[in-house]
Amino acid sequence: MKTKATLIGFTAILMWSFLALMTAASGTMPPFQLSAITFAIGSLPGILLFIARPERLKALRQPPKVWLAGVGGLFGYHFLYFTALRNAPAVEAGLIAYLWPLLIVVGSALLPGEKLRWHHIVGALCGLAGTVLIVAKNGLAFDPAYGLGYFTAFLCAFTWAAYSLVSRKFDAVSTDVVTGFCLATSILSLVCHLALETTVWPDTTGQWAAVVGLGLLPVGLAFYVWDYGVKNGDIQILGASSYAAPLLSTLILIIFGFGDISVRIGLSCLLITGGAVLAARDMLFRKQKHRT
Secondary structure, eight states: OHHHHHHHHHHHHHHHTTHHHHHHHTOSOOHHHHHHHHHHHHHHHHHHHHHHOGGGGGGGOOOHHHHHHHHHHHHHHHHHHHHHHHHSOHHHHHHHHTTHHHHHHHHGGGSTTOOOOHHHHHHHHHHHHHHHHHHTTTOOOOOGGGHHHHHHHHHHHHHHHHHHHHHHHTTTSOGGGHHHHHHHHHHHHHHHHHHHOOOOOOOSHHHHHHHHHHHHIIIIIHHHHHHHHHHHSOHHHHHHHTTHHHHHHHHHHHHTTSSOOOHHHHHHHHHHHHHHHHHTHHHHHHHHHHHO
């Protein structure tokens, strides 16, 4: 059961690896407008399920702390991420924001019934090292002038890690409630868009297809399976394995002609894959022991 849930959670990482490609293909739509539309699309399957099975609406009757954690995680992460990118260079801000898998692994020690072992930490650090090789191909330059952007990027990482860890503590809460989180995030994103941005609509059918694809997968289904995974699977393995997303994203961009393969990418692959396998050592060992 735990292994199955972990694998289901990992499909979110696979979907997030298409985020960069789909976002690039969606045109020049401002981030909060894109967030409002894609989260609205992401909530539609859940809404249709509620219409077909009204009894599942009871899943939305949750204490305020559940709603605060859910909406704060989804909307808070994206608000802070967009703010960070507007106030700091994308490479440095993105790398700081991608500390969240490491924070999940380390923070899992605070969860009841979880044991943090050396290979979890080393595996996550290997993943972080591989991510540095991917995003910092032209070097890193942390300028104090961008302090606000760096700070909000760290808050972004902390927010998603906290959301994932708190979701584990709310393991009795049905994943159906994610529909409400997505809908609330869409509404808040719309408010931010109207206040801060100028509306830009896609020009082509391909751009609209990319927007719909974002809403159905990386900004839709991914949040449902991630919620199920962190609640029922091995959150330490999921945290360490999350560093596969930037690697897979880069490989996908290369496949579609937006980049070139290099020794640096190969080394990143070894670090991230090796780190994930190391973090999953306990699960793999249990499998082998069971087979013997």
